[in-house]
Amino acid sequence: MRSDARRLFCSSRNWDQISARWIWENIRNRCEKVCWHRLVWFPGHIPKLSLISWMAILDRLPTKDRLSRFGIIMDGGCGLCSSGLESRDHLFSDCVFAREVWTAILLACGLTRAPLSWSDSIHWLLLNLKGKSLLVLILKLAWTGFIYYIWEERNHRQFRGSHRSVGTVVSSIKESVRIKLYRSHMKRVDVVNRKLCID
Numbered sequence: 001m002r003s004d005a006r007r008l009f010c011s012s013r014n015w016d017q018i019s020a021r022w023i024w025e026n027i028r029n030r031c032e033k034v035c036w037h038r039l040v041w042f043p044g045h046i047p048k049l050s051l052i053s054w055m056a057i058l059d060r061l062p063t064k065d066r067l068s069r070f071g072i073i074m075d076g077g078c079g080l081c082s083s084g085l086e087s088r089d090h091l092f093s094d095c096v097f098a099r100e101v102w103t104a105i106l107l108a109c110g111l112t113r114a115p116l117s118w119s120d121s122i123h124w125l126l127l128n129l130k131g132k133s134l135l136v137l138i139l140k141l142a143w144t145g146f147i148y149y150i151w152e153e154r155n156h157r158q159f160r161g162s163h164r165s166v167g168t169v170v171s172s173i174k175e176s177v178r179i180k181l182y183r184s185h186m187k188r189v190d191v192v193n194r195k196l197c198i199d
Ligand SMILES: [Zn+2]
Pocket: 078, 079, 080, 081, 082, 083, 084, 090, 091, 094, 095, 096, 097
């Protein structure tokens, strides 16, 4: 990211103002109220990050649309599907690659659902991820895993030039959920629970 940082520094006319805080204040979106923090901060989230880390990732992701607003000029295209402008909403709901990943995760949980916009997805999650059933726990783990691995894949493609398939990313999410579940206490005799664990 050195070249991006260099452009950012060069675009500033007042060098005294440059600090980590100044950069942070310019990148983050002040107006956006994050009503979905409870979805990403609960015991057993993936990976083991603090609330502040999760909030920083989800609320202030340096997606290309935000970087361009910040004055960093770069290609704004989505690196996952090669079409569409990279924004949070695109990366996690509109992107074909991300949709295939999330659809596969839902199918593994026995759920089928038409693709939703980002705000509708959040609404759906808030509405449905309640209670302490195994399915709810798996969906919470899977969703945080989905956010993490989609962003990781975006970064790998952007900075490393490596590509993973939908199937590989789905496997990574499943494995991270599996590891977390292995430590949790659940009713293994429950038929639904057993099926979810096998899938
Ligand atoms: Zn895309």
